[in-house]
Amino acid sequence: MERLGTGIGWRPEIADAVERMPGIDWVEVVAENVCPGHLPASLRRLRERGVTVVPHGVSLGLGGAERPDPDRLTALAERARALDAPLVTEHIAFVRAGGPLTATPRLEAGHLLPVPRTRDALDVLCENVRIAQDALPVPLAVENIAALFSWPGEEMTEGQFLYELADRTGVRLLIDVANLHTNHVNRGEDPAKALAELPLEAIAYVHVAGGFERDGVWHDSHAHPVPPPVLGILTDLAARVSPPGVLLERDENFPEPAELEGELDAIRAALRAGRRLASGEQAGETAREHAGETARVPAGQALPAAGTGADPVEAPGTGPARERLGLAQAALLSALVAGTPAPEGFDRARLRVQTRALAAKRAGVVAKVAPELPAILADGYRPAFLAYAHGRPMTGGYRQDALDFAERLLGAGLPVDARARRALRQWWLERSGPVPRSRRPAVRLARATRRVLLRR
Numbered sequence: 001m002e003r004l005g006t007g008i009g010w011r012p013e014i015a016d017a018v019e020r021m022p023g024i025d026w027v028e029v030v031a032e033n034v035c036p037g038h039l040p041a042s043l044r045r046l047r048e049r050g051v052t053v054v055p056h057g058v059s060l061g062l063g064g065a066e067r068p069d070p071d072r073l074t075a076l077a078e079r080a081r082a083l084d085a086p087l088v089t090e091h092i093a094f095v096r097a098g099g100p101l102t103a104t105p106r107l108e109a110g111h112l113l114p115v116p117r118t119r120d121a122l123d124v125l126c127e128n129v130r131i132a133q134d135a136l137p138v139p140l141a142v143e144n145i146a147a148l149f150s151w152p153g154e155e156m157t158e159g160q161f162l163y164e165l166a167d168r169t170g171v172r173l174l175i176d177v178a179n180l181h182t183n184h185v186n187r188g189e190d191p192a193k194a195l196a197e198l199p200l201e202a203i204a205y206v207h208v209a210g211g212f213e214r215d216g217v218w219h220d221s222h223a224h225p226v227p228p229p230v231l232g233i234l235t236d237l238a239a240r241v242s243p244p245g246v247l248l249e250r251d252e253n254f255p256e257p258a259e260l261e262g263e264l265d266a267i268r269a270a271l272r273a274g275r276r277l278a279s280g281e282q283a284g285e286t287a288r289e290h291a292g293e294t295a296r297v298p299a300g301q302a303l304p305a306a307g308t309g310a311d312p313v314e315a316p317g318t319g320p321a322r323e324r325l326g327l328a329q330a331a332l333l334s335a336l337v338a339g340t341p342a343p344e345g346f347d348r349a350r351l352r353v354q355t356r357a358l359a360a361k362r363a364g365v366v367a368k369v370a371p372e373l374p375a376i377l378a379d380g381y382r383p384a385f386l387a388y389a390h391g392r393p394m395t396g397g398y399r400q401d402a403l404d405f406a407e408r409l410l411g412a413g414l415p416v417d418a419r420a421r422r423a424l425r426q427w428w429l430e431r432s433g434p435v436p437r438s439r440r441p442a443v444r445l446a447r448a449t450r451r452v453l454l455r456r
Contacts, residue, residue: 002086004052004205004245006264011250015042017257023264026052028247029083031075032059036082047084054205055079057090062128062142063115064094065326066101073135080138087139087204089174090132092125092165097329101322107333108394110362116151116328117161120321127318129169141172141204146182146211146220148354152345158189159197172204177233178211178220178249184229185218186350191233195240205245208234208267217353223252226263231270238274246271337393359389362401370402376423377415384409403432 005025010018018027019042027046034040034055047053057076060068080088093112098104115121133140142165144158156164166173175198180191208231210224226248237243248263334340336355342348363385367374374381388408394401406428415421 002052002244004054004086004247006268007052007205007245007247008260008264009056009247009249009251010043010046010053011254012040012042013254014250014257014260015040017260018042019045021257021261021264023268024051026054026245026247028054028056028089028249031055031057031079031088034079034083036078039082043083052086053083054085055083055088057088058112059095060090060132061093061095062090062132063092063121063125064096064128065124065322065329066099068128068131068135070135073132077136080136085138087141087172088136089141089143089204091143091145092162093145094329094333097326097333101326102330104330104334105393106395107330107337108396109333109337109358110365110394110398111358112145113329113333113336114145114147114149114151116325117154117156117158118151119155120325122156122161122164123318123321124325126165126168129165129171133169133171139172139204141174143174143176143207144179146176146179146186146218148186148217148219148357149347149350150187157194157197158183159194163197163199166199166202171202173198173202174204174207175237175243176207176209177237178207178209178226178230180233181227181230182211182218182220185213185216192236195233195237200241203241203243205247206234206237206243207247207249209249217350219357221252222249225255225259226266231266234267234270235274235277238271239277240274242275243271334393339391359386362389362394362398365398366402366405369398372427373402373406373424376420376427378420380415384414403428407432 006023007026007028008018008021008024010027010029018024027043029043034043043053055076057072060072060076062068076088076090079085091112092115094109094115095112096106096108099106115125129140129142144162162173165171177191180189180194183189183194184191208226209220209222210226210230211218211220211222212224213219234246246267248260248267250260254260328343331340331343332346335342335346335351336358342351363382366385367381373385377384385405388405392404392408406424409415410421410425410428413421415424
């Protein structure tokens with residue numbers, strides 16, 4: 001695996017600061033946020049300096065019951081080529097459910113949700129990963145995610161699930177140590193045990209991020225400093241293996257560049273501490289002493305090379321498994337975003353926390369893709385959007401969600417302020433109609449009809 005070094009997540013808000021930061025060997029970009037034909041100038045300059053850029057996907061849904069969308073795979077491949085990336089990464093998660101497979105309405109989570117650690121889910125995930133590997137021009141690595149809740153009836157631990165996934169497909173792993181901490185707080189899972197079970201030989205690189213705890217629940221916010229427990233898990237990992245790369249993630253609430261550089265320094269210090277532990281320079285029980293607790297790769301046996309497809313273990317027919325997984329995921333997602341009863345066996349209190357978190361994230365993302373809405377509605381935007389989202393699942397993308405929200409408000413005669421209502425109506429008309437405005441009579445009639453309806 002290529003040695004990446006120390007990196008940071010590239011975001012437009014900190015693009016200039018990232019270019020000036022010392023010791024940045026590589027950056028990671030959200031794949032869906034870049035256009036291959038129109039790369040940001042900052043990314044082009046970084047590439048010209050020899051800085052590696054890795055596209056990180058968030059919408060493929062490899063853990064979902066359906067096979068990966070060919071269009072999404074094509075888009076991810078295009079970004080890998082445009083960035084001359086050595087690999088691409090995605091998540092072990094599902095992001096949508098329903099549709100023809102389950103004969104239920106298609107629902108979008110707008111967030112990464114955990115897959116059950118069951119044989120059915122593993123069989124489907126392995127097949128989906130192999131489909132993605134075949135469609136991508138570079139190796140694929142997949143990331144463990146943070147979760148607020150557990151699935152009932154799970155058959156494997158996270159480490160066992162990831163080990164078997166890598167063993168059967170040859171896929172590389174992106175290990176997020178912040179997510180291991182999240183799962184420790186929220187699901188009582190021991191990070192050291194998870195590390196002991198992982199196929200460390202398969203690690204492509206490592207994510208480090210911050211979060212916060214509220215009412216006993218850890219929220220993986222990517223908007224707060226990296227806490228000491230996460231750095232401790234990174235040290236434990238570095239005592240077991242030298243990761244090819246480590247990357248700091250920050251998505252919101254960006255601090256001054258000096259603070260980000262300080263976090264990168266803390267990450268480097270944690271890696272050095274792990275190397276000292278591995279070399280026996282520090283006394284006491286080391287992380288390596290835990291490694292024998294759980295079997296990993298037997299001596300002399302290597303994992304298949306990533307992306308080669310060397311002798312993959314074929315899953316049995318996944319049709320029935322996909323149907324069972326699809327029904328389970330659709331029922332769960334419907335409970336989270338459409339207000340249906342929680343499926344049997346789930347912690348209902350935790351699902352309520354997840355429901356609120358999904359709605360809050362949805363409001364935040366809509367505010368970013370349609371910044372005019374919070375400008376028009378001011379302090380009324382957030383409560384109005386949360387009221388709209390309650391029991392109304394997102395069935396398309398965030399831009400469509402913004403249009404649906406505005407249409408719902410206007411249909412109810414809101415906002416009360418006439419000037420704000422006119423501004424919202426104009427915004428909605430400009431974005432819901434054809435662009436540019438068509439001169440065809442039928443289109444003009446449709447637009448006129450919408451205006452009449454909105455005035456009622």
